[in-house]
Amino acid sequence: MISRITETSLKYPGVIVLLLLAVVGAGIYKYSQMPVDAFPDISPVRVQVFTEAHGMAPEEVERLITYPIETTMSGLPGITQIKSTSAFGLSVVYVYFEDDIDIYFARQLVAERLTSAMPALPELQEPPVLGPISTGLGQIFIYYLEADPSIVDTEGKELNTWLRELNDWVVKLQLQTVPGVTKVLSMGGHVLQYQVRIDPESLHKFGLTLDHIVHAIQDNNKNTGGQFLEIGSEEHLVRGIGLLKTLDDIRGIPVKVSGGTPVLLSDVAEVSFGNQIRRGAVTLNGEEEVVAGIVLKLYGENTSEVIERLYEKVADVQEALPEGVSLHTYYEQAELVKNATGTVKQALLIGAFLVIGVLILFLCNWRSGLIVSLSLPVCALTAVIFMDEFSISANLMSLGGNRHCHWNAGGRLHSYG
Numbered sequence: 001m002i003s004r005i006t007e008t009s010l011k012y013p014g015v016i017v018l019l020l021l022a023v024v025g026a027g028i029y030k031y032s033q034m035p036v037d038a039f040p041d042i043s044p045v046r047v048q049v050f051t052e053a054h055g056m057a058p059e060e061v062e063r064l065i066t067y068p069i070e071t072t073m074s075g076l077p078g079i080t081q082i083k084s085t086s087a088f089g090l091s092v093v094y095v096y097f098e099d100d101i102d103i104y105f106a107r108q109l110v111a112e113r114l115t116s117a118m119p120a121l122p123e124l125q126e127p128p129v130l131g132p133i134s135t136g137l138g139q140i141f142i143y144y145l146e147a148d149p150s151i152v153d154t155e156g157k158e159l160n161t162w163l164r165e166l167n168d169w170v171v172k173l174q175l176q177t178v179p180g181v182t183k184v185l186s187m188g189g190h191v192l193q194y195q196v197r198i199d200p201e202s203l204h205k206f207g208l209t210l211d212h213i214v215h216a217i218q219d220n221n222k223n224t225g226g227q228f229l230e231i232g233s234e235e236h237l238v239r240g241i242g243l244l245k246t247l248d249d250i251r252g253i254p255v256k257v258s259g260g261t262p263v264l265l266s267d268v269a270e271v272s273f274g275n276q277i278r279r280g281a282v283t284l285n286g287e288e289e290v291v292a293g294i295v296l297k298l299y300g301e302n303t304s305e306v307i308e309r310l311y312e313k314v315a316d317v318q319e320a321l322p323e324g325v326s327l328h329t330y331y332e333q334a335e336l337v338k339n340a341t342g343t344v345k346q347a348l349l350i351g352a353f354l355v356i357g358v359l360i361l362f363l364c365n366w367r368s369g370l371i372v373s374l375s376l377p378v379c380a381l382t383a384v385i386f387m388d389e390f391s392i393s394a395n396l397m398s399l400g401g402n403r404h405c406h407w408n409a410g411g412r413l414h415s416y417g
Contacts, residue, residue: 020378027381034384035302035393036337041137044080045097047110048131049073053124054089062086064122069093072117076109091128103133103299132183134296140303141295141310142331144188144284145171151324157192157273163291163325164189171317171327175295178313180306182298188282189291194250195274202268206258216255216265220244247271292330300391307334340395352376 009016051065066086073082073095081096097106107130114128121128132138145163154162164186172184198213226238244250251266265271284290297306310332318327356373360366384394392398 023378023385024381027378027384030388031381031384031394034388035300036341037137037303037333037393037395039137039340040393040395040397041135043135043137045099045101045103045106046135047095047097047103047106049091049093049095049110049114049128050131051091051093051121051124051128052089052126053091053122056089058086058088061089061091065091065128066093068120069114069117069128072113072120073110076113078106107133132296133299134182135299138182138297138299139294140297140307140333141329142292143171143295143314143327143329144282144290144292146290146326146328148324152322158190158275160189160289160291161192161273161275165192166321166325167291167293170320172293174317174320175293175310175313178306178309180298180301180309181295183296185294185296187280187292187294188289190275190278193274193276194244194247195272196250196265197270197272199268199270206256206263206268208256208263208268212255213265213269216253217244217250220253247273303333304337307332348376348380 049069051061051069053061053065056064062084066084069091070082070084070093073079073093076095076097078098078101079095080098081094083094083096085092085094095106095110111130114130118127145167147159147163149159152159152162157165167186167189168191172186175181175184196213196217198210203209203213220242221244222242224240224242226240228235228237230236244253250271251264253265254262255265255268256263281289282292295310297303311329314327314329321327352373355376356366356370359368359372387394387398
């Protein structure tokens with residue numbers, strides 16, 4: 001068999017050269033399109049279901065939310081295991097599938113089955129949601145915000161509360177538009193709340209209850225449409241503007257009419273900015289608290305390309321931030337990926353030079369050394385073609401590197417809680 005292949009190769013050298021060039025070209029193209037990571041992602045096909053139940057104890061979360069969702073997910077095709085975690089005000093259900101199941105098909109199955117579980121769940125402020133399409137190695141970019149208190153105008157809010165609001169409504173929304181990003185998680189600071197602190201004596205004085213206050217706020221915080229009016233050759237839209245925008249808007253909500261005089265919310269309650277109860281914090285170098293964000297990569301994306309797009313977007317985000325606020329990159333995987341793949345390239349080059357040197361030294365024939373050394377890149381590019389067919393990313397282990405590579409961050413970012 002080998003002799004016949006050799007004879008055919010010698011008989012048709014032009015065809016062999018063309019085939020060789022085709023393999024090299026296809027391998028280079030596949031490598032340019034292949035996802036490049038530092039380490040192989042061996043995470044299983046997993047779909048997470050998050051449910052927030054504010055104020056519920058873990059026992060109630062397990063009995064009323066986690067258990068109904070778990071039982072509903074049982075029996076899905078390709079499922080291997082179901083795990084769950086019930087904590088204070090939070091339920092997380094992990095649904096694991098077989099490795100050959102497509103992640104998007106698995107999410108579709110879970111989403112369809114989750115719809116049938118909704119009637120069995122208690123009344124919730126927010127419905128259950130699926131987790132991001134990412135894995136444990138998807139945290140590719142971490143940043144934090146820094147502000148100069150002497151320059152920025154926090155509008156009466158605490159600095160870290162104002163930065164958290166800026167991160168949630170400006171930075172996150174813009175970074176999530178980057179192709180390859182599936183989710184941006186906020187950490188640190190305080191989540192802003194508009195708090196209404198009721199005075200029980202004033203409530204009793206005007207004969208009101210908490211339900212009156214809740215319904216009054218809900219009824220006075222909406223816009224409505226009223227069709228249109230034809231005036232001449234134009235149509236004028238009729239709208240009822242009622243969305244609350246400021247604290248004064250909330251204070252001026254009428255709750256009741258007593259003796260022909262409206263009772264405003266400010267007559268029975270104190271309205272002010274407040275902070276949501278939190279269970280953790282983020283500090284920079286253990287010295288100061290900061291507001292940070294974690295960017296999660298979409299499953300299967302090229303890490304280096306996504307990070308390049310992120311840096312381009314970060315420049316635009318920085319221009320959109322108020323004066324005195326800056327966005328700092330704390331960690332990104334591009335350097336780690338570069339070192340990992342650089343290890344492989346260095347090993348291949350050293351191996352090629354060693355092979356050429358040894359063959360020339362012992363055979364005293366540079367042509368033989370060159371022919372044998374050509375097999376190294378050709379074999380590597382052939383392996384890349386098959387790696388692409390089997391959806392294997394280029395990383396330190398799949399390409400065969402074994403040197404230790406490291407990444408040194410310029411500081412320490414600690415997250416608590």
